[in-house]
Amino acid sequence: MRMDWTALPEAVTKEVANRIDGSRVLPATAGDHAEIAATVAGARGKVFVKAARTELGVRSLRYELRVSEAVSGSHSPAVEWHFEAAGWLVVAFEHCEGPHADLSPGSTxxxxxxxxxxxxxxxxxxxxxxxxxxxxxxxxxxxxxxxxxxxxxxxxxxxxxxxxxxxxxxxxxxxxxxxxxxxxxxxxxxxxxxxxxxxxxxxxxxxxxxxxxxxxxxxxxxxxxxxxxxxxxxxxxxxxxxxxxxxxxxxxxxxxxxxx
Missing domain, CATH: 3.90.1200.10 (Aminoglycoside phosphotransferase (APH), C-terminal lobe)
Incomplete structure (x- = not known):
């Protein structure tokens, strides 16, 4: 179940803020695979952060991390960094700027x-x-x-x-x-x-x-x-x-x- 960014302990939010020199948070509005999912911006740019603490959530996110690190190609966002703190696994992905694709008939x-x-x-x-x-x-x-x-x-x-x-x-x-x-x-x-x-x-x-x-x-x-x-x-x-x-x-x- 998706949780709000405020559910993260201070040790996690501080580490994220230190890595990007800021912590302006915009929660993700789509998807439900990750317990925490948000765009986080700072002086060093933007990243898309996922975080998990439950056994199932951590296992899924660790799998996604491993696959994302192994996949190469312009179609796959890079893994920027990851860490574990206070029982949470946190992964930052390259931020992709743009709208979601329109798959309706006739769409470019x-x-x-x-x-x-x-x-x-x-x-x-x-x-x-x-x-x-x-x-x-x-x-x-x-x-x-x-x-x-x-x-x-x-x-x-x-x-x-x-x-x-x-x-x-x-x-x-x-x-x-x-x-x-x-x-x-x-x-x-x-x-x-x-x-x-x-x-x-x-x-x-x-x-x-x-x-x-x-x-x-x-x-x-x-x-x-x-x-x-x-x-x-x-x-x-x-x-x-x-x-x-x-x-x-x-x-x-x-x-x-x-x-x-």
Whole structure:
């Protein structure tokens, strides 16, 4: 659960302030992976700070730190520094200035995303312990296995349009998998941005990885992912769970059609 910056002990806030020579804090408004997430500004510039203290939160943030340090490329923000104090793990990432990407039909940001996906699809998984598909998605198929770096959570909130290009943030769910898995995981977010399932698939078809996977495997992914989110939405009340249940359900219904 996201907490306010004021929940941090003084030993932590002082250390952050010392590192950037200031502590003007703007809490993050999107995402919920980190217990603390905020942009912090000082005389030495801005950083995006994440912090965690619970066992699960620290494990997740330590994983993201390890992956972010291992990932190289213009699409991934650098790790500026990190430390532990008063029971908290604190990580500062390069601050990415700009709006979140617009993934709606016809948006010019889709061109930026297409180019980034092309680059990411050719990026080998780094020499770090990443999730495997069964761990990340809760289901598996042999065709999901691979050796590519797959972000798996390309929601608009994790895509920032900067003057240097599109940046992908929040690598907490990075996975080593086949490149088509990234595209399949993106379908729900495209539907959520206003695409029909058919439009989403047509847009993804510009990538060779989409054609390299058996259509039956795509249907398997769509159905299993929809089943997962339908169950989660029945067990929880979070709005985003119900949204994902809706969007993945739309894709599954489309894939069930005889033509697919």
């Amino acid at each position: 940001d889709l061109g930026l995303l297409a180019a980034t996906l092309q680059d990411l699809g050719g990026t080998p998984a780094p020499d770090a312990r990443l999730f495997v598909p069964s761990e990340r998605f809760g289901f598996a198929h042999p065709a999901m296995d691979g050796d590519r770096l797959v972000h798996t959570d390309l929601t608009a909130a994790n895509l920032i349009v900067t003057t240097q290009g599109l940046r992908i943030v929040d690598w907490a769910m990075a996975t080593e998998a086949a490149p088509w898995v990234e595209l399949a995981a993106l379908v729900a977010w495209l539907i959520g941005a206003g695409h029909t399932p058919e439009q989403a698939e047509q847009w993804l078809a510009q990538h060779s990885a989409w054609h390299e996977v058996d259509p039956a495997v795509l249907t398997f992914f769509a159905l299993r992912n929809a089943e997962k989110w339908a169950l989660k939405s029945r067990q929880g009340s979070a709005g985003w769970m119900h949204d994902l249940a809706d969007w993945t359900g739309q894709w599954a219904a489309y894939r069930r059609r005889p033509a697919n």
